Each structure stands twice: as C-alpha cells, then as structure tokens.
Amino acid sequence: MEDLILKLKKEIIEELNVENMTPEEIDSEAPLFGEGLGLDSIDALELVVLLDKNYGIKIQASKEGPKIFRSVKTIAEYILEHQKK
Amino acid sequence: MVDVFVGASNAITSLGFSTVRHVEQIKTNQIGISIYPGGNLYPTPVPLSIVDNRKLLDLFQEYLHKTKLDLQLDSFTRSEMLHILSISDVLKSSGIDITDSRTLIILATLKGNMDLIGGNNRLPAIGPDRVYLWKWGEFLGSFFNASNKPLVVSNACISGVLAILIGSRLIKAGRYDHVIAAGGDILTEFAVSGFQSFQSLSPKPCKPFDAARDGLTLGEGCGSIVLSRDHSLCGIPEKIVVAGGACTNDAHHISGPLRTGESFYVAIRRALKEASLDPLDMDYISAHGTGTDYYDETEAKALSWAGLERVPVNSFKGYFGHTLGAAGIIESALAIASIRNNELYRSAGFENPGTSQHIAILTDHAVKEVNHCLKTASGFGGCNAAVVFKKI
C-alpha cells in the first residue's frame, strides 16, 4: 500500500504538472480537490486517464470520481480493489 | 445610424446542403445523428453528425465544372470544399460582389483543416502550410478573388456568433459595406478523441436541456450568412437587422462554465440593451444548448436571470449535433429562417425539463409571428456571446 501511495504521488506530480512539491510533502489523506493540492475538473479527468494508462482501470469521472479521488489514499485503495491482475 | 441587414444564408450538415433543406428536414423531424461504428473517427462506436461525403464530392465536382475552373478536386481539402459550396450558395442568392473592396469575408473556425494536423500527405496538391488557419483563409479568399484577405476568427464555440458580431461592427464602423460571415469545422479523430477525453460526449444523440441529458454530440458542418448595409443586395425581401450583440468572458475556468451564469447573463443583457429591446419583446431564442450537464444548466440560469424564462426557446443541436465553428452561423441562419417563416421549431431531444431554472423549451413545431430573436453561444475558455436579430 505504501509503495503504491508513493508511486501515485510521483505520478500525480508528474502528470498534473504540480510544481514545487515533493511526494513527501503530499499528505496521503488530505483532500486533493478544493483545498490541499487544489486540483480542478481537468485534473480529475487526467486522473481518469492516469488510472487507465498506468493501472488499466476505467472509471466515469462525474459519477465515481468524487469518491475515488478524495485523497491519494482513497485512490490507492480503489486501485488495489480493482486493478486487473 | 447604419443598419446591418442579414440576407441570404446557407447551411451544410448531415441534414443537407442548404438552409431551406434544413428547415424541411427539421419540420419532418429528421435527426442527422447516427451511431458511427468504431473506425477512423474513433476506436469505439459514437454518435456523430457527418456530412454526406459522396454528395459533398459530387456537388463540389459539379460546381467546379459549372464555374469552368481548371482545377482538380484533389487541390481542395474537405473543409475548403464545404466553405466554397456554402459561400458560393449565398453569393448566388444575393447581389454581393465578393471581389469588391468594400466586401469582407469573415471565417469562423476552431480547427480549419483539422485533417492536416497529423501531417500533410496530399503534397503537392495541398500546400504544407494549409494547416495554418491564416493560409486556409487566404486560400479561400483567393479562390473567390476577394479584394480583402478574409478575417479568421478562432474563438471556440462562439466563433460563429462572434463572426456575425464582428462583421456587423465593422460595417457600422464604416470600414466595410458587406460581410460574408462563414463558419465551419470538419470532424476527425482529433476532435472526437479530444472531447471523449473530457467525457463530454453522450453515448446517445444529445438531449439539450433534458433531465436525462448526458453529453453533447459532435457534428461537422459549414454555414454562411450575408450581412450588408444595403438591403437591396441581401437577397431576401424581409428587412431583418443585427440589432445588437455582446461577448463576455467568465474569467473563471478554462473549460468549465461559470455556473452562476452571470457572465452569460451579462452578454444577453447587453445584447438586448443594444437592440433596445426588453425581455418581453423577445419572440424566440435559439439557444446554444449542447446537451451537457453544466453548460445547459448555466445557460438556463442566464436566460432566466435575463427575464427570458417564458420566451420560446430551442436548441438545434439535437438535429445535427454541435458543429463547433459552424454552429453559430448555421443556427443563426435557422433562427433567421424562423423569423422569415414565422415558425418555431421543436427542440429535438428534449422530453422532460432538466434545469434548475425553468425555460420555455419548444416541444412542438409552432406557427408564431417572430420579429425579435436572440441567438446565444458559449464555449471553452469561458467565452459567451449573444446576438439579436430584429425584423424592421
């Protein structure tokens, strides 16, 4: 789980062009949207692409996004539950 | 005070190659949206509205033959064929001299020759720089021996309405006497895949303003409208003017709309003010109505805020999808047809109200005297535009 969380943080920084933040500085349980990293609707869609590209998981951003993308931890949990072996 | 009259128009989409044909098709409830199986436009099936390519090529070939131009079909891109047919149609129906120095062509588009972005394998027939919008515009202008280089406007989905506003303003400024406002976009995998990445395409034909709406349907097309200070050259007997218009920016987000509808409302309010009309004077609204959750909701809020909640309104996108750069021109042409015919057309795809603010969506075709019409548009980049057409 911890490895996955770290990997996700690196991917988020990379794919979402998050500037001036190291993976260590991202709180695993802090909200990603609104506050925290302050991600927006385009970032949410990019996370959908990220899940598909790196983990083979397809989701509907508008329906499932808000719950799955709440924090890095919730994303990691979702991946572990749904990742194709 | 200079009046800017609207005149002959043309519309090309999956429904046909003229404004008249579009009205016929709409009145008989033809929907030009089909599910395209996975293929060159996208890997998996998706509803789209595509111009009949066979017919396009036949018509264009015929046009070249008739004009006795010693040119080959393969010297033209698909977008250029559409624009040439569309513009030549309005020239035929009006008295505008496109070679006159007082005439300007304004071209509205998002991507121009979208099919050249991935590389141009049609050299030397199609020059390498025709991927540039200015070159595409220049090519079209030279084709018609236009005195002035066409003005190219690329402003997301408001481009078509904006072209009409810009044309009208330049005529009022005394810079030109006549404007052909044309707009168009073709569809390729570029657009389909892009909108899919936004998860904004519905798996079914779009349902603007409907409670079950779940996305837009992409369409391709081209439209043209004549604008002139000289009504006698316009090509239509009715005196219909561009009475007012405005363009605003949400200053909120690069892709999502400002959901209070405030900036969209300001554009509508300003357009009405310039036209010296009150909400109660309005007979009909041709809305942007794409079928997406947020944009339709925002537009309904803006219309309601502007006091227009009881004015009959439709979206044409349920018939032929969202035609991007063409939308503002084609839908304005149809709005003007509503004025000319004193008819209102059903908002295709709508069954049940689905916005928090009630607006008067047309559920049937209707006969009504239409003198004052509002056309709205909104697009990526937070832009909003509104134009008022008035019969005088």
Add this chain to the structure above:
Amino acid sequence: MELFITRYMKLQDHRVLLNGIVEYASDVESVDELFRSVYLHYNIDYPKFFKMDNLCKLAFLSAEILLQGTDVLQKYPAEQIGIILENASSSLEYDRKHQESIRNRNQYFPSPSVFVYTIPNIMVAEIAIRHKVKGENAVFISEQFDPELIDHYVSELFRNQRVSCCLSGWIECYGDHYQSFLFIIEQEDKIREFKGLQEYVILNTLNMEKLYKGKPI
C-alpha cells in the same frame, strides 16, 4: 475622442521590453527555460502556470508584465475591459501533441489537459482568469500582426462603449519561435481623469506598427 496606448510590452529574442525599455534579458537556451526564468524574475506566484502550453504561458507572462504595477484593473469595471488578440499559428504545437497521443490505437490515451489547449482563445481565458477581466474578447488569426484590424475593430468597441479599456496585441508561439507585443488602450478623458496629462502614444495603425517594429514614434 482619441484613444491612446498607455503602456506596452514586448517579449521576444529572450528580452522583455516595457514601454520600449529593456527590463529583463535572459541567456537561457530553450523557450521553456526562458518562460520559467521570466516567471521567476517577475515574482509570480501562480501554480497553474505550469499546466499551460507555451502559447498560454507567453500570453500570461505578457499580461503580467504589462499589468504589474498599474492601476488599470482597479480603474475600470471588469466587464468593461476587453481582450482582443491576434496570432498566427493558433495552437498548432499542442494540436500536434494531441494528434500524436492518438496515433497509436494500442497506446491510446488522449489527455484532457492537452486537448483543452488545442484552441487559441484559451490564452485569453488564462489572462481573464488571472486578472478577472470579463469584457469583450476575440482571437483573430493572421499571418502577421495586423494593426489596421485593431485600429478599426477596437476603436469601434470604444465608440459604442462596449469597452472602456482594452488589452490588445500580438501573441505568437510555435516551437522556438515566440513573440508577444501587448498593450493597454485607454480613452483620452479617462487618462486625464485618473492620471493627468502625460505623453502617451495615439492609437492608430502607423503607431502600432512602429511600436511593434521598435521604431521611434
């Protein structure tokens, strides 16, 4: 009533000029590095900058340089400030990037954060969002900077009180080639009212051309 260019900037050849004076010069190699160095030099704090394509970065930086230290945004209501820009290559750089992302059906991951930048008017949006500018806006595509168009169109916007202030100019960026020339247009009476008389450049085709080419007025 006369219209004036009350402030203008240029970003080209790795130099920033404000009202004709070089304010900043950089010797970094790439366009990417240049834009980053300008961002840092002007102490801008705007994380979304790093999500933009280079066309929007150029537009954003140009507006920032132009507006920093002015009171233009306080003087005029947001809905009365327009943004009218000209450009040649549209978003071709990111168009090609998006096109490339869909080239291989076996590696098919089109990105919304790329696709959103495949229309040129997003550069207007980035300026508008940053500075809360909500008025008339348009992007014209032409091979070269066309001052006559701005002369006629923007003058008409002022004449009809559609705008009281306008940011206008040329923003072009494709690959290694970038160039921006952005200026503030205001009306005579507003200048007198808020600032008193100073020497500004009268807005006309010839003057815009001279400023663009770096020639004396």
